[in-house]
Amino acid sequence: MAxxxxxxxxxxxxSVGRALHPDAEVIELDGAFVAPAFVDAHVHAxxxxxxxxxxxxxxxxxxxxLLQQVRDAEGPLVWGHGWDETRWQENRPPTRAEIDEAAGGKTVYLSRIDVHSALVSSDLVTDEARTADGYSEDGPLSRAAHHHVRGTAKAAITSEQRQAAQLAFLRHAASQGIASVHECAGPDISGEDDLRELLAHTEGPEVMAYWGAHELPDxxxxxxxxxxxxxxxxxxxxxxxxxxxxxxxxxxALYLDARQIADHLVKCTELGVQAGFHVIGDAGMAAVVEGFAIAEKALGTPELASARxxxxxxxxxxxxxxxxxxGWGVIASVQPLFDAEWGGPDGMYAQRLGAERGVGLNPFSRLAAAGVVLAFGSDTPVTAIDPWAAVKAAVHHKTDGHGVSPRAAFTAHTRGGWRAAGVDDGLTGTLQPGAPxxxxxxETGDLVVAGSDARVQRWSTDPRSGVPGLPDLTGPAPVCVRTVLNGRTIYERK
Known part of the structure; x- marks a missing residue:
C-alpha cells in the first residue's frame, strides 16, 4: 500500500509498488496485517x-x-465509576451512611456502571437534589437528583484534571486501533468547557462532537x-x-414525549444538523417511532431520511x-458489549426484566436485516474500549439469531462509524486508492485453529474476509502495533 x-x-x-514508488519510505510489517481503523461511535471522554x-x-x-476502596482512596474528592450490585452476593449497594463512614470526611461520587445513578456522600446532597425526582434518603440517586449531585461533583474537578483525563483517554483509544471517537456530550453530562477543552487536543483520534440538548452550544x-x-x-x-x-x-422514566421528539427532529432537519436520542426501553422506542412519524408528516419522507x-x-x-x-434513514449507534456484559438468561437484563423479556435485547440482526445502518461503540466508561471484543460480542450474541456476521460487525465498527457522523463518501473507512x-x-502471534486437524498459523489476512481457515473470534484478540489517521501515526507500540 502506498x-x-x-x-x-x-x-x-x-514488487510493483516498489517500482512505482522508488523514493518512498518503506515500512516493513513483518507479517502483521493492515485494516481500516476502528471508530468508537459513542464515548464520554x-x-x-x-x-x-x-x-x-x-x-x-x-x-x-467498594467501601474499602473508598477508605483507601485519596481525597478531597473521590471520583469513582463502575459498581454493579447485580453481580454481588448482597445484591444491594451500600447505604449513604456506609459511604459517609468509609469516606472519613472526603467527598465521594461513585457512578453506577450505566452512569444513570450514583452513590454519593452526604455533603454532595444539596437542597435541590433532595427535592428532585429520583432522590433517595439512603440509596443511590437517579434521574434529576443524580444530575444535581453529578454537577456539584464535576465542579470540584479542575481544568487541569479534566485535560489530563481526556489525554489519558485519547491515548488509550489510539492504542486500541481507534482513529475516531464520537463524543456524546451535553449539559448534564460534561458541559461546554469540557467539550471545548476536548476539541482543542491535537493528539490522538479525531473527535466528532455531539451535544445532547435542544439548543446548539457555543x-x-x-x-x-x-x-x-x-x-x-x-x-x-x-x-x-x-x-x-x-x-x-x-x-x-420517560423524559421526552412523541411531540417533543418530533419538534426536535423538525428543528434539526431544518438547521441541517443531525438530531438524535438516547433510547433503551420499549416505551421509549414507541415514543421515538411516534415522534418520527409526526416529523415525517411535517417534513416529508425524503427530507427527513436524508438528514440521517x-x-x-x-x-x-x-x-x-x-x-x-x-425508511426514515435512521442510523443506530449500538454497543455490542452491553450484551456480553448483561445479556443471556442469567444476566442483568433477565434480572430486571424477567427471563422472557431479558433475552430479547440488542437485536443487531433485526436492525441490519431491516436496512438500518449500524455503528458500533463502547459508551465508555460504561463498557471498555475494546473494539475486537465488541466485534466478537456482536457475532457471538448471547441470544441465538440476534448476532451478525464477522464482516458486518467489522464494517459497523469501521465504516459504520464514519457514516454515523455524516461521512459517507464511499471511501472513508475503507482501504482503496483515493481513501484517507x-x-x-x-499482530496476532501464533493462534491455534480449532478443529480435528488443529494447527498453528498466523493471521495475516484481511479479517473481514471470512475465508475458511482463518482463526475465528474465539481466539486471542489481535494486538495493535500502529494506528494511523490521515497518514499521521497517532499510536505506535514501543
Missing amino acids: VTDGVVVWIGQD TSAGLLLTGLDLTRTSSADE VPVRGLAGDHFVDGAIGSRTAALTEPYADADTSG HRLEHVEMVTKEQAEKLA ATYAVW
Whole structure:
C-alpha cells in the first residue's frame, strides 16, 4: 500500500509498488496485517479518562470491597465509576451512611456502571437534589437528583484534571486501533468547557462532537444528538418500559414525549444538523417511532431520511419498528458489549426484566436485516474500549439469531462509524486508492485453529474476509502495533 499526503494512492503486489514508488519510505510489517481503523461511535471522554486515572469499580465484587476502596482512596474528592450490585452476593449497594463512614470526611461520587445513578456522600446532597425526582434518603440517586449531585461533583474537578483525563483517554483509544471517537456530550453530562477543552487536543483520534440538548452550544458540534435522553437505563430501572420491571414496582422514566421528539427532529432537519436520542426501553422506542412519524408528516419522507438522524443504544426494538427506522434513514449507534456484559438468561437484563423479556435485547440482526445502518461503540466508561471484543460480542450474541456476521460487525465498527457522523463518501473507512490513509496495523502471534486437524498459523489476512481457515473470534484478540489517521501515526507500540 502506498500513501501520499495522507491518502492511499496505490494497493497491489509488492514488487510493483516498489517500482512505482522508488523514493518512498518503506515500512516493513513483518507479517502483521493492515485494516481500516476502528471508530468508537459513542464515548464520554472525560469520564472514561477519570476511570483510567481515578477509582475503577468495574471489578469490585461486593459492597464491602467498594467501601474499602473508598477508605483507601485519596481525597478531597473521590471520583469513582463502575459498581454493579447485580453481580454481588448482597445484591444491594451500600447505604449513604456506609459511604459517609468509609469516606472519613472526603467527598465521594461513585457512578453506577450505566452512569444513570450514583452513590454519593452526604455533603454532595444539596437542597435541590433532595427535592428532585429520583432522590433517595439512603440509596443511590437517579434521574434529576443524580444530575444535581453529578454537577456539584464535576465542579470540584479542575481544568487541569479534566485535560489530563481526556489525554489519558485519547491515548488509550489510539492504542486500541481507534482513529475516531464520537463524543456524546451535553449539559448534564460534561458541559461546554469540557467539550471545548476536548476539541482543542491535537493528539490522538479525531473527535466528532455531539451535544445532547435542544439548543446548539457555543462549541462546534455535528448535531444535537448523542445522549439526548428519551429515557434512562435498565440497570438503574430508569429505561421507560411498557410493562413494569420484574424486580421493582416501576416502569422507568420517560423524559421526552412523541411531540417533543418530533419538534426536535423538525428543528434539526431544518438547521441541517443531525438530531438524535438516547433510547433503551420499549416505551421509549414507541415514543421515538411516534415522534418520527409526526416529523415525517411535517417534513416529508425524503427530507427527513436524508438528514440521517441517529439513535443511541436501541436495545428494545420490534421488527416493524426497525423497518420504519430504516425508511426514515435512521442510523443506530449500538454497543455490542452491553450484551456480553448483561445479556443471556442469567444476566442483568433477565434480572430486571424477567427471563422472557431479558433475552430479547440488542437485536443487531433485526436492525441490519431491516436496512438500518449500524455503528458500533463502547459508551465508555460504561463498557471498555475494546473494539475486537465488541466485534466478537456482536457475532457471538448471547441470544441465538440476534448476532451478525464477522464482516458486518467489522464494517459497523469501521465504516459504520464514519457514516454515523455524516461521512459517507464511499471511501472513508475503507482501504482503496483515493481513501484517507486511516488504518491500524495488527499482530496476532501464533493462534491455534480449532478443529480435528488443529494447527498453528498466523493471521495475516484481511479479517473481514471470512475465508475458511482463518482463526475465528474465539481466539486471542489481535494486538495493535500502529494506528494511523490521515497518514499521521497517532499510536505506535514501543
